[in-house]
Amino acid sequence: xxxxxxxxxxxxxxxxxxxxxxxxxxxxxxxxxxxxxxxxxxxxxxxxxxxxxxxxxxxxxxxxxxxxxxxxxxxxxxxxxxxxxxxxxxxxxxxxxxxxxxxxxxxxxxxxxxxxxxxxxxxxxxxxxxxxxxxxxxxxxxxxxxxxxxxxxxxxxxxxxxxxxxxxxxxxxxxxxxxxxxxxxxxxxxxxxxxxxxxxxxxxxxxxxxxxxxxxxxxxxxxxxxxxxxxxxxxxxxxxxxxxxxxxxxxxxxxxxxxxxxxxxxxxxxxxxxxxxxxxxxxxxxxxxxxxxxxxxxxxxxxxxxxxxxxxxxxxxxxxxxxxxxxxxxxxxxxxxxxxxxxxx
Amino acid sequence: xxxxxxxxxxxxxxxxxxxxxxxxxxxxxxxxxxxxxxxxxxxxxxxxxxxxxxxxxxxxxxxxxxxxxxxxxxxxxxxxxxxxxxxxxxxxxxxxxxxxxxxxxxxxxxxxxxxxxxxxxxxxxxxxxxxxxxxxxxxxxxxxxxxxxxxxxxxxxxxxxxxxxxxxxxxxxxxxxxxxxxxxxxxxxxxxxxxxxxxxxxxxxxxxxxxxxxxxxxxxxxxxxxxxxxxxxxxxxxxxxxxxxxxxxxxxxxxxxxxxxxxxxxxxxxxxxxxxxxxxxxxxxxxxxxxxxxxxxxxxxxxxxxxxxxxxxxxxxxxxxxxxxxxxxxxxxxxxxxxxxxxxx
Numbered sequence: 001x002x003x004x005x006x007x008x009x010x011x012x013x014x015x016x017x018x019x020x021x022x023x024x025x026x027x028x029x030x031x032x033x034x035x036x037x038x039x040x041x042x043x044x045x046x047x048x049x050x051x052x053x054x055x056x057x058x059x060x061x062x063x064x065x066x067x068x069x070x071x072x073x074x075x076x077x078x079x080x081x082x083x084x085x086x087x088x089x090x091x092x093x094x095x096x097x098x099x100x101x102x103x104x105x106x107x108x109x110x111x112x113x114x115x116x117x118x119x120x121x122x123x124x125x126x127x128x129x130x131x132x133x134x135x136x137x138x139x140x141x142x143x144x145x146x147x148x149x150x151x152x153x154x155x156x157x158x159x160x161x162x163x164x165x166x167x168x169x170x171x172x173x174x175x176x177x178x179x180x181x182x183x184x185x186x187x188x189x190x191x192x193x194x195x196x197x198x199x200x201x202x203x204x205x206x207x208x209x210x211x212x213x214x215x216x217x218x219x220x221x222x223x224x225x226x227x228x229x230x231x232x233x234x235x236x237x238x239x240x241x242x243x244x245x246x247x248x249x250x251x252x253x254x255x256x257x258x259x260x261x262x263x264x265x266x267x268x269x270x271x272x273x274x275x276x277x278x279x280x281x282x283x284x285x286x287x288x289x290x291x292x293x294x295x296x297x298x299x300x301x302x303x304x305x306x307x308x309x310x311x312x313x314x315x316x317x318x319x320x321x322x323x324x325x326x327x328x329x330x331x332x333x334x335x336x337x338x339x340x341x342x343x344x345x
Numbered sequence: 346x347x348x349x350x351x352x353x354x355x356x357x358x359x360x361x362x363x364x365x366x367x368x369x370x371x372x373x374x375x376x377x378x379x380x381x382x383x384x385x386x387x388x389x390x391x392x393x394x395x396x397x398x399x400x401x402x403x404x405x406x407x408x409x410x411x412x413x414x415x416x417x418x419x420x421x422x423x424x425x426x427x428x429x430x431x432x433x434x435x436x437x438x439x440x441x442x443x444x445x446x447x448x449x450x451x452x453x454x455x456x457x458x459x460x461x462x463x464x465x466x467x468x469x470x471x472x473x474x475x476x477x478x479x480x481x482x483x484x485x486x487x488x489x490x491x492x493x494x495x496x497x498x499x500x501x502x503x504x505x506x507x508x509x510x511x512x513x514x515x516x517x518x519x520x521x522x523x524x525x526x527x528x529x530x531x532x533x534x535x536x537x538x539x540x541x542x543x544x545x546x547x548x549x550x551x552x553x554x555x556x557x558x559x560x561x562x563x564x565x566x567x568x569x570x571x572x573x574x575x576x577x578x579x580x581x582x583x584x585x586x587x588x589x590x591x592x593x594x595x596x597x598x599x600x601x602x603x604x605x606x607x608x609x610x611x612x613x614x615x616x617x618x619x620x621x622x623x624x625x626x627x628x629x630x631x632x633x634x635x636x637x638x639x640x641x642x643x644x645x646x647x648x649x650x651x652x653x654x655x656x657x658x659x660x661x662x663x664x665x666x667x668x669x670x671x672x673x674x675x676x677x678x679x680x681x682x683x684x685x686x687x688x689x690x
Contacts, residue, residue, distance in 0.1 A: 259607020
């Protein structure tokens with residue numbers, strides 16, 4: 001099955017998207033449909049040696065900009081590249097849509113075109129973080145800022161299913177991000193979510209703290225989209241700042257500059273572990289189909305890997321498994337309409 | 346003026362606290378009162394060369410443990426070392442209290458003994474983060490999990506005053522932590538806070554994102570205590586994990602191990618920049634007096650620096666200036682009792 005790539009969305013579109021598509025097709029044998037302005041895409045493709053590669057173009061006359069609102073993007077720009085990428089998924093012409101454009105608009109377009117999985121109230125954006133033990137999936141990292149406990153419970157279920165089927169983790173454990181490990185910690189939202197998750201049919205480990213994300217204490221960390229976004233961006237910021245500071249210190253003396261020549265290999269391997277581009281994109285979970293949201297500033301490697309992971313996500317059957325897991329957990333959702341005092345009684 | 350140190354609170358008390366007190370007294374000439382079990386403290390002090398150092402002991406028969414609840418600590422353990430440290434501040438026998446114990450209990454004890462600054466609804470714990478430009482103060486990092494806009498507005502004012510008077514920044518700019526820079530971003534709490542702060546008499550820069558903390562875009566970053574705690578702990582976790590990963594990569598080959606000998610100096614200087622121990626502790630803001638909260642796992646350097654910064658905080662007059670700045674901003678608080686729709690009209 002083909003992967004549809006919104007070729008006009010990223011900060012350096014369409015060059016990066018086309019480069020990523022060519023690389024994914026060449027390295028992984030994945031067929032790609034580039035969605036966007038046909039003329040520009042043909043020009044861009046002409047710069048690559050594409051003989052034998054299964055890459056085609058689907059024309060889109062509009063582009064959703066970074067400053068378009070999510071709802072406007074869906075309602076007003078019906079021929080936008082991001083929306084048409086999801087239309088191809090809906091029509092069965094692609095198994096997944098990938099976009100490095102406006103992430104709110106990508107989420108809105110995916111939701112509008114493919115609709116939510118029955119029972120899911122809010123789709124979420126998940127992000128893979130490198131950890132001391134491997135990888136941890138954190139969700140939501142930006143889709144939903146004001147969440148109710150039910151939303152977080154559903155994120156937990158979607159995250160568990162994604163970790164199990166798309167990341168191949170046999171029995172993923174799930175933690176709820178909080179300001180301490182004890183049940184007495186947390187805010188109103190997490191305390192109620194915590195009590196519901198204790199009864200859900202997932203491997204729930206209770207509260208985890210910020211440092212557990214990178215320790216790899218659990219495989220899935222659940223939080224609302226405001227907190228997740230702040231954690232994601234502060235981590236990126238810290239990694240960036242630390243890199244600059246260390247470089248400055250190394251450049252301060254000839255001795256350390258010389259030493260750097262010898263440790264360069266170790267630095268490169270380290271960078272590969274923490275490089276977001278290795279993880280490609282952030283899976284959009286909870287819609288009837290597969291979407292992958294990439295960083296606006298993605299490079300070719302990131303787009304290539306996003307296409308690869310989107311293809312694996314589509315093969316994994318996560319969408320169907322989320323629906324199953326939801327139905328297994330119907331009873332835990334009953335609490336959502338019950339006032340808290342009553343539920344506690 | 347003396348600094349009162351809760352000598353029984355930290356994970357490695359009282360050895361670390363006594364070591365920190367001796368170092369602070371020796372290096373900075375600060376007089377210290379160690380609060381805790383007299384016999385144990387005398388034993389510990391005997392291990393150091395204390396001749397000529399102005400360090401005394403104030404006996405406390407109880408200790409607040411990490412698992413004591415904050416309110417129990419205050420109500421039940423009236424002779425605890427942390428509570429008595431604040432009593433010394435109240436009686437004017439010390440200018441500041443420093444504790445590496447249970448941070449919730451430290452905050453509760455400070456609030457109970459010294460009371461809040463008139464008009465301040467909730468005290469906050471602030472943390473200094475190293476940035477590309479110097480330092481940024483983030484608050485709250487743990488005291489208050491479910492905040493109202495008014496609380497965040499007061500954190501902004503307290504942070505501004507601390508940055509100006511205790512950190513010596515001439516005109517500190519203040520940002521509100523959010524999931525995007527545009528005013529349309531944020532959650533219910535930040536959107537309302539944002540609109541109030543636009544009218545406050547501080548140098549308010551609007552929303553900042555997680556990555557701005559380490560870029561040093563503003564000098565003060567405001568958030569609720571849940572978000573702040575998650576950011577603080579995930580940053581610590583990332584720094585730790587990245588250090589381990591990089592070390593693992595360096596140890597993989599003889600070439601990089603050799604190179605490491607040459608870059609070791611640069612690494613040490615870098616570590617000093619990002620080492621929490623350099624910043625000592627987290628100032629407790631909003632109470633009638635000075636409190637400094639240290640990491641439970643603080644080392645001697647951290648306690649030493651916490652004593653030094655607590656002493657500077659006390660000299661800076663931050664407490665008085667917070668009261669002044671609050672009165673300048675009385676008008677912006679009027680909105681707090683006005684329903685949102687009315688305020689907008």
